[in-house]
Amino acid sequence: MKRTERLVNFVSGRKFRKSWYAFIIAFFLIFVILPTVYVLTYTYTQWNAIQSNVLDNKETVDMILGAIAASFEIAAIVTIIDFVVGLPMAWMLVRKKFRGKNLLDTLIDMPLAVPTAALGFSSAIFWAATPSAMNAPPFALGAITSPMLLIILLHIVFSYPYMVRSLAAILEQIDETYEIAGQTLGASKLTAVRTITLPLFRAGLVTGIILCFSRSLSETGGTMIALSTMANSAGFNTGPTLIGTWKKLSGSNPELIPQLAFVSILLIIIALVLLVILKLVVMKVRLPMGKIWPTPEKILSRGLVPKMKDGFTVLFLAFFILIPSFFIFSFVATSSAAVGDWGPFLNSLGYSFAIAAIVTVIDLALGIPLALYISRNPSKKISHSLDILVNVPLIVPTAALGFSLGQFWTDQSLIPSVPTLLIILAHVAFTYPLVVRNVTGAMEEIDPSYEETARTLGAKPIQGFRRVLYPMIKSSILAGSIMAFTRSLGETGATQAVVSDVVTAPVYIVQLVNTNQYYLAGLACIILIIVSYAAMLLLRYLTRRKQGAL
Amino acid sequence: MPEIRLEGIRKRYGSIKAADDLELSVKDGEYICLLGPTGAGKTTALRIIAGLTEPDSGKVFFDDHDVTDMEPEDRKAVLLSQSYSLFPHMTVAENVLFGPNIRNWSEEARIKTLANMLDLVRLTRRSDAYPKELSGGMQQRTALARALASGAEVLLLDEPLRALDARLRISLRYELRSLAKSLGITTIHVTHDQDEALVMADRIAVIRNGKIQQIGTPIEVFERPISPFVANFLGQSNFFQGSVTYVNGRTEVRDEQGRTVAAGTANVEVGERVAVGIKVGNTEITKEHDGYLQGIVERTLFEGRDVFVDVMVAGLGRFSSRIPAGRSGEFSVGDKVSIDWSPEKATVFRLKDRSLDDELRVE
Amino acid sequence: MPDVEMKDITMRWGNVIAAEDVNLKIQDGEYVTILGPSGCGKTTLVRIIAGILKQTKGGVYIDGKNMADVPTEERDIGYVFQNIALFPHLDVMENVSYGPRVRDVKKPEWERISHKYLELVKLLDKMKMFPSELCGGEQQKVSLARALSTGARLLLLDEPLSALDARVRVDLRYELRRLVKSLGLTTLHVTHDQEEAMSVSDRIVLMRSGRIVESDTPETMYMRPKSIFAAYFIGETNLLEGSIKKTDAAATTVELRDGTLIEVATTDFREGDPVVISVRPEYVYPAVAGIHAIVSSVTFVGTHFRIVAVADSDDKVEFDVPATVEREYNKGDDVNLTIDKRSAIVYARTPGELGEATKLE
Structure with missing residues (x-):
């Protein structure tokens, strides 16, 4: 008792608090931000190699630019589609009351729990024309022959939930009174939404766009699997798949490093520019009230149109998101069984889980303090710049991040470049922002007067956190850890880009598909899905047990 | 219970002066109301006393100890926010026991305190309810019990009645004051409602633009305001502007149209530009x-x-x-x-070069 | 100009009844206030009239027309919200012109309209400012101008003043009534503040637990309330418990619990009936004889002192003495009090009713 008291007093001292926060910020900058953008220094230190190996070689340049253009094109199209179909869905979830709302709410999150490698395999079987060796079920669509279209369809599956969730979160914060006020002034529902709610919505929109865009831009594993599953991908590459392929080859051919660096640099720079534009410009531009078309908008607000919109929204979810996600079950059910060696897969599965667990723990331990610092710092400037920095690892494509981080830790000699350690560091870099963002968001919702009251009642800051704040933000912490955990579990791009010869579960599935062992790949996917689901449910159960009161 | 003293407190937020050389001293066990319009700096003063806001300069004393750098949790000064900030995930009993739990009191002491406090605020029967199940008045009483149970020696109330219905507010004024007085706690109560301040305070401090304009008993502040603002903010006044024409025992003031009015004695000179304020109730x-x-x-x-x-x-x-x-x-x-009006009920204010409208602005 | 009628309005949320069988008619050009404690269903009623909520049962008629299938935007109402709800991303001018613009009014015309209403609330000089740059009172004035700019003839005010400072509130309520009356609008105002209700309205409708308790002009509601709840809720009052000792054509005599006799204007009660006398503090005077009481507190409330005393009958009696008199009462003093016969009202007393009637939550 005495000792805990002394500990509480010690950690509550101003000195300790100051150095603790300094440590957290230093960790964030050195272990997350710096490695993420480290490769940018190559434009200075390695320019000659880049010049001679890449820029002087027209074929390579064309290949790189083609892949990157494809990446951004896909990401842009996916984001637009997500927004168009995600907004009505977010609306339904927040503003409407109907039977089965809870079910719908759960269904939307389902693709999040499926590792993207499994998603890529599953949706490719459903959509794409597949080689006959594969024996796709007869009711698979098998119609898509354009690799680009297939990748767009695939990316929509896993980015859609992000868009819906971020839009819904903001929508919940916007006071419905504004819309009602608009209606009492004579605006039809649609006019009120368009002229009042949407402009107030920009913050949510920016978050949604950043998340979707960066997810699509980063995605590697699912994309690679989808491409090798379809009958003829004709050497189609996106930026991240290019990094993945080249990194694998670079083991035997170090000449490829400048190419890799160049792709990564381009991806990182373009992504950062986009982030700055979205964060600074979009939020500051004042939209004029714009034109108003009372009559057509009134017609669109009534009768069949809204019903059709809702119907279409639900159909889209079912047909474009859920069926492709889980099509793999029917594939495995209809395929003839094949015998294989499960040892390597189980090993890789165990390895992946261990990594994901360690990464999640690090994220929580070092992410929550940063979130507290950001949301409760009296200086708006510091909070704001940290907040923008947190987004950096999110928007930088993970393959580029992985490559950059790998180079960073091998170029210096502080930490031995043990593969497992590097993978953990890489996964921390891109999952850390998920925890920080979730917790920051929740904290900003909570009136600081709760903690302040606790303090005037005699609670040290750490006691105030434990007893007052933690119970209130528990669900956001949970959401953050689930995201970080599943993200780490399913990630392929960064893993491959950091170390080319370590086999995590999704990397193993990619290998299976590449060697045409489709049935085994399918089974492995299903096992991965089931195991991640179980982990999620367990986590929920553990945190919910003591929450009866709320 | 401690005496509280603020010395030369300054606090700026950008260009806004929330506290501008603020001086205040509160006696042991006194019930003080800080009265002023929104944005006058009332809440800032309260937060500085609680230790939740650090002043740019100046000092805070509790019983002659400088507590300016003391952490809020060590001051035994409990802040009751406008919305009460009851912890939503705890029952009434758990909320009340928050302080004792933090301080690791013995089981016996906790049970006793809980019983006493719930009894004091008449909530024994609702001890297992969650805050959202309580009415506004009950929430306020729970917050009070929680503050008292933590061993508070200073009670800082930030518009404690604002969230309640008008009629309920009136009946709770007496209750809140007598509770604080019976326990002898030093209380600082922030409000924008002059009726509330008149009824509840031992002394009222009228605050505007981060400065205390006048401090005194309700009768002093109401009957002998030192500025047109105070005269108008407490009890609403009518004003007459003109030049002094006669001073002796009473003051006479004439405006440009030749109308002359009389007021009480004042330290002004003949020819000086002044305003005469008369309370609406005395007109x-x-x-x-x-x-x-x-x-x-x-x-x-x-x-x-x-x-x-x-x-x-x-x-x-x-x-x-x-x-x-x-x-x-x-x-x-x-x-x-x-x-x-009777001349002794009218007060003369020197205007110097200020305009009366600026003096009276409440927003 | 419209009149509004509510017929048998009932509103249920699951098991909770927010309004039950409410019948209310508001005349053309009348200023009606619905007054009641939190949770009495008053806001639910205006929201039903506006079409924001759909009633479980009953009908709303504006100008005799059933509103069942008319959406909010076509009911032609002005609505002022408690939380003000100015559009934060639009400036004052854009806020006020929003109504005309969404009704397809063309530019020179909506500019003229917005100018007119901003002028009316004396804020023309602030038309380029954003809501966050205005103080509370100004914000609510803009929101009023915005509600009026649609040309609506029916104005619904949902606790329009409760977010404001006490002082600003008082100034603004005069302003509110002046504007509404000069434009000749039909107005329904919802509030929990009895003083506000009395000073702005032509008629007060007192509600409690989803039902209308009574409805009358402010003067009658204050002077001759029909229920103990109305007497207690609208203004402060002393409630003395007793029973009828004697009654005839000239006067009624009530015996308090300690045997003190009080004479009031004649009533229809019979001898022995248990009753409560309600008398406002300003109609209780110190005297040489009458109700004997001990002073328990003396409070300065501006132009007078409020004195609380406990009578021998255990009833609490409050009365006022002018502040001009040197403080002649102190805690513990004996006083004798009489009441103004004509201003005292006698109600029947049933067991438990008094506690029920004076419960404010």
Whole structure:
């Protein structure tokens, strides 16, 4: 008792608090931000190699630019589609009351729990024309022959939930009174939404766009699997798949490093520019009230149109998101069984889980303090710049991040470049922002007067956190850890880009598909899905047990 | 219970001065109301005393100990926010026991405190309820019990009655004050409601633009305001502007149109530009004799106990008078009336080069 | 100009009844206030009239027309919200012109309209400012101008003043009534503040637990309330418990619990009936004889002192003495009090009713 008291007093001292926060910020900058953008220094230190190996070689340049253009094109199209179909869905979830709302709410999150490698395999079987060796079920669509279209369809599956969730979160914060006020002034529902709610919505929109865009831009594993599953991908590459392929080859051919660096640099720079534009410009531009078309908008607000919109929204979810996600079950059910060696897969599965667990723990331990610092710092400037920095690892494509981080830790000699350690560091870099963002968001919702009251009642800051704040933000912490955990579990791009010869579960599935062992790949996917689901449910159960009161 | 003293407190937020050389001293066990309009710096003063806001300069003393750098949790000064900030995930009992739990009191002491506190605020039967299941008044009482159970020696109340219905607010004024007084706790209560301050405070500190304009007992502040702002903020006043024409025992003031009014003694000189303020409740309107000013009844407003009669005086604007509802039949809109007051009820304010409108602005 | 009628309105949320069988008619050009404690269903009623909520049962008629299938935007109402709800991303001018613009009014015309209403609330000089740059009172004035700019003839005010400072509130309520009356609008105002209700309205409708308790002019509601709840809720009052000792054509005599006799204006009660006398503090006077009481507190409330005393009958009696008199009462003093016969009202007393009637939450 005495000792805990002394500990509480010690950690509550101003000195300790100051150095603790300094440590957290230093960790964030050195272990997350710096490695993420480290490769940018190559434009200075390695320019000659880049010049001679890449820029002087027209074929390579064309290949790189083609892949990157494809990446951004896909990401842009996916984001637009997500927004168009995600907004009505977010609306339904927040503003409407109907039977089965809870079910719908759960269904939307389902693709999040499926590792993207499994998603890529599953949706490719459903959509794409597949080689006959594969024996796709007869009711698979098998119609898509354009690799680009297939990748767009695939990316929509896993980015859609992000868009819906971020839009819904903001929508919940916007006071419905504004819309009602608009209606009492004579605006039809649609006019009120368009002229009042949407402009107030920009913050949510920016978050949604950043998340979707960066997810699509980063995605590697699912994309690679989808491409090798379809009958003829004709050497189609996106930026991240290019990094993945080249990194694998670079083991035997170090000449490829400048190419890799160049792709990564381009991806990182373009992504950062986009982030700055979205964060600074979009939020500051004042939209004029714009034109108003009372009559057509009134017609669109009534009768069949809204019903059709809702119907279409639900159909889209079912047909474009859920069926492709889980099509793999029917594939495995209809395929003839094949015998294989499960040892390597189980090993890789165990390895992946261990990594994901360690990464999640690090994220929580070092992410929550940063979130507290950001949301409760009296200086708006510091909070704001940290907040923008947190987004950096999110928007930088993970393959580029992985490559950059790998180079960073091998170029210096502080930490031995043990593969497992590097993978953990890489996964921390891109999952850390998920925890920080979730917790920051929740904290900003909570009136600081709760903690302040606790303090005037005699609670040290750490006691105030434990007893007052933690119970209130528990669900956001949970959401953050689930995201970080599943993200780490399913990630392929960064893993491959950091170390080319370590086999995590999704990397193993990619290998299976590449060697045409489709049935085994399918089974492995299903096992991965089931195991991640179980982990999620367990986590929920553990945190919910003591929450009866709320 | 401690005495509290603020010395030269300054606090700026950008260009806004939330505290501008703020000086205040509160006696042991005293009930003080900080009264002022929104944005006057009342809440900032409260937060500085609680230790939740650090002043840019100046010092805070509790019983002559400098506590400016002391952490809020060590001050035994409990802040009750406007919304009460009851912890939503704890029951009434758990909320009340928050302080004792933090301080690791013995089981026995906790049970005893809980029983006492719940009894004190009459919530024994609701001890297992969650805050959201309670009415506004009960939430406020729970927050009070929680503050007292933590061993508070100073109670800092930030508009504690604002969230409640108007009628309930009136009945809770007495209850809140007598609870604080019976426990002898030093209390600082922030409010924008002058009636509330008059009824509840031992002393009222009228605050504006981060400065204390006047501090004194309700009677002092109400009857002997030192500025037109104080005169108007507490109990609403009518104003007459002009130059002093006579000073001796009483003061006479004449405006540009040659109308002369009389007021109480004041430290002013003949020829000086002044404003004369008369409380609405001390402004007599009559048809029987000629008063200082003549005007026409513009409207009458019924408020239950009293009726407000607004009289338009040419060139001066509206003069209001509050008369008992029983007399409301005497006046109707359009009547020619006279306005009168006893000189000792009118206060003279030196204007120097300030404009009266600036002096009176409440927002 | 419209009149509004509510017929048998009932509103249920699951098991909770927010309004039950409410019948209310508001005349053309009338200023009606619905007054009641939190949770009495008053806001639910205006929201039903506006079409924001759909009633479980009953009908709303504006100008005799059933509103069942008319959406909010076509009911032609002005609505002022408690939380003000100015559009934060639009400036004052854009806020006020929003109504005309969404009704397809063309530019020179909506500019003229917005100018007119901003002028009316004396804020023309602030038309380029954003809501966050205005103080509370100004914000609510803009929101009023915005509600009026649609040309609506029916104005619904949902606790329009409760977010404001006490002082600003008082100034603004006069302003509110002046504007509404000069434009000749039909107005329904919802509030929990009895003083506000009395000073602005032509008629007060008192509600409690989803039902209308009574409805009358402010003067009658204050002077001759029909229920103990109305007497207690609208203004402060002393409630003395007793029973009828004697009654005849000239007067009724009530015996308090300690045997003190009080004479009031004649009533229809019979001898022995248990009753409560309600008398407002300003109609209780110190005297040489009458109700004997001990002073328990003296409080300065501006122009007078409020004195609370406990009578021998255990009833609490409050009365006022002018502040001009030197403080002549102190805690513990004996006083004798009489009441104004004509201003006292006698109600029947049933067991438990008094506690029920004076419960404010």
